Amino acid sequence: MALSHRRGRRTAGAATALALGASLVTASAAAPAAADPVPAEPGELRIHDVQGTTRTSPHAGRAVADLPGIVTAVNPYGSARGFWFQDPEGDDDPRTSEGLFVFTGSSTPDVEAGDEVLVSGTVAEYSPGAGLQTITQLGDASWTVLGGGRDLPEAVGLAPGTVPEAYAPEGGDIGDLPLEPDTYALDFWAAGEHMRVRIEDARVVGPTDPYAALWVTTEPGHNPTPRGGTAYGSYADPNSGRLKIESLLPRDQAPFPQADVGDELAGVTEGPLYYGRYGGYVVKATTMGEHVDNGLPRGTAAEPRDGELSVATYNVENLSAASDQAAFDRLAEGIADGLGAPDIVALEEIQDDNGPTDDGTVTAGRTLDRLAEAVAAAGGPDYEWRQIDPENNADGGQPGGNIRNAFLFDPESVSFVDRPGGDATTPVEVVEGDGGRAALSVSPGRIEPGDDAWLDSRKPLAGEFEFEGRTVVVVTNHFTSKGGDQPLHGLAQPPERASEVQRNAQAGLVRAFADEVLDADPAANVVVAGDLNDFSFSRTLEVLTGDGGLYNPMLDLPEGERYNYLFDGNSQALDHMLVAPRLSGRTGYEIVRINAEFHDRASDHDPQILRFRPLSGSRGTDAREEAHYGRPGRR
Incomplete structure (x- = not known):
């Protein structure tokens, strides 16, 4: 001693x-x-x-x-x-x-x-x-x-194959179960809490966040995405190799790396293993690998072919007139350049004109005007917009923000069919329009806004558009969030997803509306888009697409590319664009990767875009027209 x-x-x-x-x-x-x-x-x-x-x-x-x-x-x-x-x-x-x-x-x-x-x-x-x-x-x-000056205990090496692939024992509360670190990942991490761990040449699978943390994988060969992330494709496989990194190094001497997905922490990253509320197990790094920027590129959408309508969806992350101009400019650049100035943009997370100030304001005209002006300044079209003001503090989201869905559209290429009477509480109905086409009773209109399924949640906004003489019904959605679900890394295994009960009910109402449109006109052009807050393999999506329902073009992508959002190092899909079944063979679909994988981003969601030639509608649609375009999504 x-x-x-x-x-x-x-x-x-x-x-x-x-x-x-x-x-x-x-x-x-x-x-x-x-x-x-x-x-x-x-x-x-x-x-x-x-x-x-x-x-x-x-x-x-x-x-x-x-x-x-x-x-x-x-x-x-x-x-x-x-x-x-x-x-x-x-x-x-x-x-x-x-x-x-x-x-x-x-x-x-x-x-x-x-x-x-x-x-x-x-x-x-x-x-x-x-x-x-x-x-x-x-x-x-x-x-x-x-x-002082003693050698530190040797760190546990986290080479590929060290962490078990099976995530956790199942059957309820795992708190008092004997640990089986050779069998389950959560047991492996729990058995090593507070001990020094070490990972070499770690690949970044979750970008640096505003709180100076990022995610790496200890299992780079497990469910990789083509861009360096880790794909989340099943409840049965939460990707056990994900690991959060924070730093204990002096912040003035060793600034935290600003990393994107696919970057690398070259060399050794090591420190004690801790556990926190946000993300679970985390390395409190006393040594950080050198940040290698692998130059992840931002995507751009393909140009539509002649006669194709382009429809996009974009969650703009609590945008309000109180946001600074840089936020509008970044979003506008993504719409004008990244998405290629779509004919229609379905928007989510538009706030009222003073944002989170809770003073009864519900209008969003200044918010949408500023966004439209920013798009035009970025070289895009002079968009017009449509939306419905919600009742004050009735739609969830940030208190005082009065979040809602909205449409931008280019009046040079597509017309909005305005039908008065739509407000916060009036439900839209399907009626017969000209030539036997399905039409909306009010446009824009909200789907069953008084139903309990929408309690403290955004109501879907339906709009009727006309493109080259063809009717298109677009519904933009923002289903209730996953807040309140038990975390992947918690004591309950498997975790309970309590929030999906409400989402399933919401999906049922949107599915019923889409079915009404298609019952009225089997050749109707229907697009259901937005932040559905659930995965392509979830019950929520099954409600919308199962039993001959809407078609999900995301499923045409390779499994490792079905994502548009990142959470805790998992690349996952929360936003979707679904279409009427008869549009399935003529729809091009892209996820435009400009946000989710980057530390510097305009939103936490990647936008998506559809391109298709609308059917002429009515029951007399020419079958040859339906088959005209094949699968443009394959190009």
């Missing part, structure tokens, strides 16, 4: 955690009083004894004394400061972690990596949120530094 000693300061520990809103299995027990003289020998327990073989410590709520270990990292940031220490010897049991976190609240501990320490404190299980796993840590802690 070294001869030098430093006395650590006693903290509020578990009590501070409670004051900060942390959830503790036990509040605290008093830490043992400091011995005099300073103890130089370890106590009876080791870190692996405290950690145990399940997610919760067998010593939770108890005071423990003089746990030996080496400080591996210090967290000097925020209100959850502290340090990690690890036993370099261990017990050779893969189920028991050899690391612990010492919580010091808002005080930065007076230790540094390489210090040999004896730590005393109260064992607590900290949960960052309801339904999440817990972190075993010490509060009310005191410590003795026996010496």
Whole structure:
């Protein structure tokens, strides 16, 4: 043992955690009083004894004394400061972690990596949120530094094949189950909490976010996308190799890399493994690999052929007249250049004219005027717009924002069929139009706005358009969000997706509306587009497309390309463009990748675009016309 000693300061520990809103299995027990003289020998327990073989410590709520270990990292940031220490010897049991976190609240501990320490404190299980796993840590802690400059314990290498592909045991709450780190990914991570881990030449699968974090994969060969991400294509496979990276390095000396999907952290990235509310397991990096920018290109849409109508959908992420001009300019560039100035743009997340200011304002004319003006300034057409003001604070989203769906359209190429009477509460109906075509009773109009399925959620906006003498009905949607669903990394396995009950009901109403249009005219041109907040393999999409329903051209893409949004390192599909079945053979479809994979972006969603030659409508449609275009989506 070294001869030098430093006395650590006693903290509020578990009590501070409670004051900060942390959830503790036990509040605290008093830490043992400091011995005099300073103890130089370890106590009876080791870190692996405290950690145990399940997610919760067998010593939770108890005071423990003089746990030996080496400080591996210090967290000097925020209100959850502290340090990690690890036993370099261990017990050779893969189920028991050899690391612990010492919580010091808002005080930065007076230790540094390489210090040999004896730590005393109260064992607590900290949960960052309801339904999440817990972190075993010490509060009310005191410590003795026996010496510095020790070699750090060897980091666990995360080479391909290290993390099990199976994600978690199933059957309910996994909190008290014995860990099986060789079988399940969540058990592997839980068994290594607070220990040093190491990944080399890590590929970025989730871009740097505004909170200085990114996602890498330890399994680069598992479900890769052509652009370097990791595709999420099944509830049964959440992609166990995804891992979040944050940094403990001094921010003024080592700025966090601004990375896009497909970039690389070349060399070694390592640090203690932690667990947080947003994303689950995270490496708190003490060493960061060198950022290699692999130059991910932004996409542009193909040009439509003569006689094709182009329809796009774009979630513009809480755009309001209160947004700065740069936000309008970036979105306008994406519409004019990235999407190639579509004839019709179905918009989601348009806010009212003063954004989140909650003063009863519901109009969005200034918001839409500014967007249309920005598109024109970017070289696009002079778009007109249509929308319906919602009732104040009735449609969910950011409080005061009065989020809604809207249409932009180019009056030089397509006409909007205005039929008065549409408002926040009047439902649109399908009526017979000229020549037996299906028409709308009001245009624009909202689908069943009084139904409970739309409680605190955006109501779909239906619009009737005319293109080269042909009627086209477009419905823009923004279904209820996944907020409230249990996370992939939580205690409930498999996680409950409670929010999909409402989305399924919403999908049923939109499907019924589309069926009404097609019952009135089997050759009607129907497009259902927008942020459906669910996956192509979900029940929500099945309601819309199953049993001869709408056609989803996304399914014509290779499995690794079916995404337009990124969440926790998973490339996934939340936005969709569905068409009437008779349009399936004549529809070109693209996801224009300009946002989701990039740290610098105009929105968190990628826009999409359809190109098709509309059917002439009515029951007498010429069958030769239906087959005219083949599959333009294949070009």
